[in-house]
Amino acid sequence: MAPKRPPNTRAAQAVPRGRRTPRRFVTALLTACAMASAGLIALASPAPAAAELVVNGGFESGLSGWTCSGGTGSPVTGPVHSGTGALKATPVGGDNARCSQTVAVQPDSEYTETAWVQGSYIYLGATGTGTTDVSTWTSSAAGWQKLTTTFRTGARTTSVTIHLNGWYGQPAYLADDVSLVGPGGSTTIPAVPTGLAVTGTTARGVSLGWTAVPGATAYDVYRADTKVATVTGSTAEIPGLTPETTYTFSVAASNSAGTSARSAPVTATTGPDGPTGQDPTGLPKRVMTGYWHNFVNGSTNLRLRDVPTSYNLVAVAFAEADRTRWGAVTFGVDPGLSTALGGYTDADLKADIATMHARGQKVILSVGGELGAVWVGDNASAAMFASTTTALLREFGFDGVDIDLENGVSPTYMATALRAIRAQIGTSLIITMAPQTLDMQSNQAAYFQLALGIKDILTIVHMQYYNSGTMFGCDQKLYAQGGVDFLTAQACIQLQGGLRPDQVALGVPATGRAAGSGYVPPGVVNNALDCLALGNNCGSYRPTTTWPGIRGAMTWSVNWDATAGYGLANSISAHLRTMP
Structure with a gap:
């Protein structure tokens, strides 16, 4: 049966024959049309489809x-x-x-x-x-x-x-x-991102960038068909990858209206594990690290540019907590040091960092110290730590950040903060830590968990092999500090607990005055490095395996080493250059 036809509207409204439409009706009709044309009568909008x-x-x-x-x-x-x-x-x-x-x-x-x-x-x-x-x-x-x-x-x-x-x-x-x-909502789904490219690779991570999409508020990054990151900018760092492996990535743009289809994919191949591949931080395979005092304490006062090239990496100690904002850090040349050096300023320090860069040295900002009380324990403080630290790195020209919080860390939120800094600075960022010996006795300890949680972006852990007394080694035997066995048995805990050899360095005092206990002559440090890397020059404890990629050594501090004519750095750095 054919559907009924709607009424003939025109016929229903037709004027009967023999009657004329009143002039006032025509006038009113024309006036209404004119007003509607002029926008003076609000016409009902159709409901959204x-x-x-x-x-x-x-x-x-x-x-x-x-x-x-x-x-x-x-x-x-x-x-x-x-x-x-x-x-x-x-x-x-x-x-x-x-x-x-x-x-x-x-x-x-x-x-x-x-x-x-x-x-x-x-x-x-x-x-x-x-x-x-x-x-x-x-x-x-x-x-x-x-x-x-x-x-x-x-x-x-x-x-x-x-x-x-x-x-x-x-x-x-x-x-x-x-x-x-x-x-539908008033916002439209963004276009598909274009220009996706690999901007950097490491052994365990890939950096990506693409062209920003108008109207997009976030981007989803996929590894094959698995979403691995959501970011608000047009770059992303993808950590946790396997060395020497090829991956495929794509990206989709999103806003409140929904998510676009994915971009054309790109492939990236990660580099070899450890420092044998091209290290984006610019550090050498073996590293000698020293802390530089931004304060006066009875050791030799130095301008930063006076640190000798026997030190590859210098940690400026310390950035401190900004007490007005949770998680915020602040830094500037200490007034006492400025006076001791005849008027050393922030501008002088920045110029010295540039001088050190020209000599091939790297300079990082250490946060905390023995009395440091920077609190990063929730998302807000993590964001504050990341933003203030990033600003300081950029202002002074630092190459990275060192976490030296001897009053404890939150593995979750500090990891969040460090990843945020890495996302801003890029793969060249150096991240180091200086935990106490007790902090690295088990991979269940907070500091160890932090190190493992950022293993893909972590550069070096400089554990303090001093001020600790007698400790258990990885073979569950007790070792007194101050000898080769203590150094090797403690390093073994980190190496067996999940850190890569290139992420482990031996932290020692520069002189007997630099620490309360634990000083060893430079030759003992060199023997410990040989034992860990080659199985040579060990003491009574001999590891069951060797770690040829062991990274090097750290000392507290450059200033104390200067009081002894740089005997420690000169000896260890020369030995590091002889290691295969």
Whole structure:
């Protein structure tokens, strides 16, 4: 049967024959038309049209546009409900395999969300609606089953997050053809990023950059089909990779309207492990490090430029806590040192750093010290530490940062702060630590956990092999400080606990006056390095293996070494140059 035709509007409103339309009606009609043309009469706007708002709801572009918790989701080519792709997500432990997408919506509007699913205990829902968040589920879908739910947005809601998830301890679930239909938001999905390129590689990390996309507020970086980073700028550092391995990366742009498809992929090959590859920090394979005093304490007072080239790396001690802001650090030439050196200024220090760079030396800013109380224990203080430290590095020209907080560290938040600094400075950033011996006795200790947590960007750990007394070695035997056995048995704990050999250096006092206890002559340090690297010149303790990549030595301090004519640095640095 043919559908009924709508009434003939023109005929229904026609003027009966024989009657004329009054002139006042014509005049009023013409006036109204003119006013409407001039914008003086508000005409009702049509309601926003309903549209499909989900990006890549059929998973034809892998997981582009989607975020799955803990890497639990993956694209599959079968079984599918339609097309050639679907989602497979597997709950693991305490993770219910939640896959979500944020989309732009209109306030005070109706939406319908659907998905085709297969498996046991599968949920479909939406959060951030501004009214009542919704969810629907099925306990068992042996074949493809459609889930549907509806919601209305609040008066100020401009985006919602739709999600699918399974249930704890249940098998993997499948999903396809996810849909959200309703009025679209005012923001449009950003364009696909272009210009993705590899800007740097290390043994365990890759740096990426791309062209910024107008309207994008964040970017998702993928390694193959796994999202490995979300950043707000157009660069990213990807850590935790395997040396001498080729990886494929792509990037997608996002905002409140959703996420674009992924860019054209690029490949990157990581370098060889350890300092045998090209070290982006510019440090040599073997490193002699010394601390320079930004204070007066009875040792020799030195301008920074007076530090001899027997030191490859100099740590300026110390940046201190800014007591007005949690996590903030501050630094400048100490007034007492300035007076002792005849008016040494911040400008002089900056010029000296440039001079040292010209000689091939690196200079870093050490934070903390024995009395340092910089607190980095939450996200806000981590962000403050990162921003203030980065500003100081750039202002003075420092090559990196040294963490020397003898009052404890938070592995989680300090790692967050150091990664933020690395993201700003780049792969050339030097990151060192100077934990006390006690801090590195177990890889469960906070300092050790911090070192392992940033292993991919960590340069060197200069553990203090002094002021510690008798300690257990890696063979669970007690060793008194002050000999080859103490140095080798303590270094072994770090090496067996997960640090690479190029990340381990021996920290020793420059003279007997430089520390309360633990001083050893330079020859003992050289013997310990030979024992660790080559198995030669060991004491009663002989490691079960050797670590040829052992990095070098550190001393507290350059100033104390200067009082003894640089006997320690001259001896150890000369020995480091003879090591293979």
